[in-house]
Amino acid sequence: MVRTCLSYLSGFDPSLFHDDDGRKWLVNMKWDNRIGKNRFAGHLLQEYDIKNKCLVGPVVNIFKGTELGCSEGTHLYKRNGYYYLMAAEGGTSYSHAVTLARSRSITGPYEVHPQNPILTSKGSDKDQFLQKSGHASIIEGINKEWFMVHLCARPIPKTDRCILGRETAIQKVQWREDDWLYLVDSPGKLPSWEVEIYSEPESQCTKAIRVKTEQYDDFDNNFMDINFQSLRIPAQMFMSLTERPGFLRLYGKESLGSKYTQSLIARRQQSFSYCSETCLQFEPKTSQQLAGLVCYYNTENYYYLRVSYDEELGGKCIGILASINNDLSEAMIADDNILINEADRIYLKVEVHYCELRFFYAIKKDDWKQIGKVYDASTLSDDAIEGSSAFTGAFVGIACQDLSGMNKHVDFDYFSYVERE
Structure with a gap:
């Protein structure tokens, strides 16, 4: 035999x-x-x-x-x-x-x-x-x-x-x-x-229609919502729900373009039209420290509303990074960064409706201001990806990077995902 x-x-x-x-x-x-x-x-x-x-x-x-x-x-x-x-x-x-x-x-x-x-x-x-x-x-x-x-x-x-x-x-x-x-x-x-x-x-x-999906996580529990996923490594390697009760703490790791250690928690986009929102507290000291709300497909395709530090502007700022098949020309240039030194809590929001993706931010809750242009959400699709077979679909979530290696952390107060008609 x-x-x-x-x-x-x-x-x-x-x-x-x-x-x-x-x-x-x-x-x-x-x-x-x-x-x-x-x-x-x-x-x-x-x-x-x-x-x-x-x-x-x-x-x-x-x-x-x-x-x-x-x-x-x-x-x-x-x-x-x-x-x-x-x-x-x-x-x-x-x-x-x-x-x-x-x-x-x-x-x-x-x-x-x-x-x-x-x-x-x-x-x-x-x-x-x-x-x-x-x-x-x-x-x-x-x-x-x-x-x-x-x-x-x-x-x-x-x-x-x-x-x-x-x-x-x-x-x-x-x-x-x-x-x-x-x-x-x-x-x-x-x-x-x-x-x-x-x-x-x-x-x-x-x-062939799903039930409308909503997710609201205020991070008051000691476990992650089942909808969240981490990228390549266990979330326990870069996050904590206990170090600051009521907040999700992420420690900054490598860039969104890294194929190794990333500090990113995200959930699937399950509808053509949705709104996602979060609130963070973050005090970056260098432009190498970033945190925010990300619409993500892979390491070469994403839109990132991030808080960082701008030495020329003289402080904490907010702006957008964008990558389309590793082309970063869609990103906002430094002059478009908005200084937000006075902000303690920063609210971030994205609205996606079919091909249209819009970012918003607020220093006071619900006092939303649009930032950046209307982006093409369809670039975060299986069919827009170059060079490989792709079938995972888009994600939306939160992330933190510290390219200085100092392991800077950010605290997120909540995360919401609501599908719209």
Whole structure:
């Protein structure tokens, strides 16, 4: 008996299949890193020994994909004597698709669905609100109804930019007499915007719309709100909720362009239109010390309303840094910094409405003044990022930098995020 570790099945998106005879199988895509080869080189299958907790037996490439290319994200199912292989193909962008194939034997050969792909937004016009549809799995619900959940993205209307990143949608599907799976609520292969789901005592209709999201954190607890995320390193390495009760203290670390140690806490943007606000107390002593409110995609794409120090102006100031694919020309120049020496508490706010991003500040609460110009929020989108695959969407949060290495801290009194109609 040949035993191997899980790393033998090189690639990503592994899935475990439980057969009705009690045997278990691991299926995973094969990644071929050789020059001139198809990097998406098929779907590998190997048996898993649950007692010994290892893979055993031969590795078989059971499906090499279709002409759609980029075959990945494998799932196996069994129904009416057929093994069904569901895969993501076409890449994760606007050619994304769901491929279905079947075989009487788990090791194949697999025949492809006669109308493949069974789900895709490719080729649809921009009125099709759910784009980039693919990478699916299926489940049987109540009343013997079947559903498919899949990845998708919603571009800002009249653009191809998806500022919300990858999202998840649901479709109703059915098995027909030919033992193939088809969409129910949408003609052809396009995902539907509305899906009818059986429920007691009457049928309801669900839409691909979220509940309005609000978050207000006054930092009175000794734990972080579940919506917050840190970047690359644990938040405990640069923050404290106990050193000054009722405040979140961040210690300044490296610049927003750093790929190592950053002091940044942020949450996902989940709506095309939202408002986010914070209040800070910060006494920088050098221009190398900054803190504020940030709209962030990655180290090369962000808009940053920050408090810092300007030696020429003679004190504490407020201004905006902006980076678009590492181009800093959108940033406010030094002459546009606003001196705020008299300010103890500084209120910062951002309003985003589709492509428009506006910053505001206040020395007295609710006495808001706009600062900077109207920025293009769509640059913080998957599709505006250069040089790599991107699908995380935009974030909004708070940050602190101290490039002098003196570990200067800032105290934030609260953070709010409210979605708007």
